[in-house]
Amino acid sequence: MQGNGLDAYVGGVVYRGAGPIAGAAAGAAAVLVRSVGGADYRLPHTGLTQYAPDVQKVPAAAVTAEDANLLKDLASQGPVKMRLVLTPQTLPDALSYNxxxxxxxxxxxxxxxxxxxxxxxxxxxxxxxxxxxxxxxxxxxxxxxxxxxxxxxxxxxxxxxxxxxxxxxxxxxxxxxxxxxxxxxxxxxxxxxxxxxxxxxxxxxxxxxxxxxxxxxxxxxxxxxxxxxxxxxxxxxxxxxxxxxxxxxxxxxxxxxxxxxxxxxxxxxxxxxxxxxxxxxxxxxxxxxxxxxxxxxxxx
Ligand SMILES: [Zn+2]
The missing domain is CATH 3.40.630.10 (Zn peptidases)
Structure with missing residues (x-):
């Protein structure tokens, strides 16, 4: 919708948020999503990613739009092998304030x-x-x-x-x-x-x-x-x-x-x-x- 990126984001962000749960439940080793963004600047977009207590935690990441296209092309030609190097860490909760x-x-x-x-x-x-x-x-x-x-x-x-x-x-x-x-x-x-x-x-x-x-x-x-x-x-x-x-x-x-x-x-x-x-x-x-x-x- 012209000028209304929010509606597009709401439609796309569910794959980033719930992808790791849905992927792991289907037996995935890891989950990669296309970055939830509007431009092709080869910039990955981060954001909230959810896990469920009863589903195995699998590595999850967003790839840039360009790399998502590349993966799609490669995958259409046969099996693709990837090695993931993911650096984010989840640190313990710390006291903070509004x-x-x-x-x-x-x-x-x-x-x-x-x-x-x-x-x-x-x-x-x-x-x-x-x-x-x-x-x-x-x-x-x-x-x-x-x-x-x-x-x-x-x-x-x-x-x-x-x-x-x-x-x-x-x-x-x-x-x-x-x-x-x-x-x-x-x-x-x-x-x-x-x-x-x-x-x-x-x-x-x-x-x-x-x-x-x-x-x-x-x-x-x-x-x-x-x-x-x-x-x-x-x-x-x-x-x-x-x-x-x-x-x-x-x-x-x-x-x-x-x-x-x-x-x-x-x-x-x-x-x-x-x-x-x-x-x-x-x-x-x-x-x-x-x-x-x-x-x-x-x-x-
Ligand atoms: Zn905000």
Whole structure:
């Protein structure tokens, strides 16, 4: 779909995630997948790979698109023998933290609007677009509101989630700590689809949210970010809040190029266009302001 790499990624990533389990169950010695990415730069893409407790753990790796094509050609000519040298290691768990900062609301400090991105990244690149950009635009939401002299009624809570890539352990810890107060979470936003031009807002929750978002879309129309897209999920780290009925949101971003770099050695700061980053900060800020300062909380 034009401009919507996310849908393509969701369709392809299952082979990387579940491939090792399916392969081992079928008797494979190892599992190789074609990298789940959009470009042919001969860059391998890493990412979450799953094992099941009752299925033998087999080595698993992603090969570049070019090498996947080569393997396919060779395999069509007869049996292929490969020697795998895989260097990744799984280290023991270590203590780590979500980074959380509250800007207390003036009237309802107990009511919380979450603006967030995730702090961790894969180690091949620097993680500038996945998800440095999401963390930055979330920080910008509070920074811009302060700069504009706007202090909302409700608390705006910045969260940089830890360990999204490993399976959202930081988000799980947050949900444990906040078991009792889902009702006071008025809305949650996560940006985790890069830093490219935003075209609108994904929302998850009641159908009425679409109506509620109309004025927000109008404000964002001049930067071309006016589309409103209902989605079952909005972000990996806020999925627990979505499940508890908290209205949740994410910027819709042009993801034509995101998956060329995502989870590769090429996820570096030069991929971030300052103007697009500012547009994403605008989406985050306008939406956070609407959620945090509306007369009535968003429908849930
Ligand atoms: Zn991410």
């Amino acid at each position: 980074v959380i900062a509250d800007w207390k609301g003036t009237e309802h400090p107990e009511q919380v609007v979450v603006v967030s991105g995730h702090l961790d990244s894969w180690d091949l690149g620097t993680g500038a677009i996945d998800d440095g950009a999401g963390v930055v635009v979330s920080m910008q939401a509070i920074h811009l509101l302060k700069g504009l002299g706007i202090h909302p009624k409700r608390t705006v809570r910045f969260i940089a989630w830890m360990s999204e890539e490993e399976g959202s352990e930081g988000a799980a810890a947050y949900m444990m700590d906040h078991k009792a107060d889902a009702a006071t979470h008025i809305g949650a936003i996560e940006s985790d689809l890069g830093a490219d031009h935003p075209t609108g807002i994904y929302y998850s929750g009641k159908g009425e949210l679409g109506q509620w978002l109309r004025p927000v879309a109008q404000v964002l129309d001049p930067i071309g970010a006016e589309s409103l897209v209902s989605a079952p999920d909005t972000g990996e780290d806020i999925a627990g809040l979505t499940e508890k009925g908290v209205p949740s949101f994410a910027p819709v971003q042009d993801s034509r190029f995101y998956f060329n770099y995502h989870h590769t050695a090429a996820d570096t700061f030069d991929k971030v266009d300052p103007m697009h980053l500012n547009e994403n900060a605008a989406v985050m800020t306008v939406l956070a302001y609407a959620l945090a300062d509306s007369a009535e909380p968003a429908p849930r």
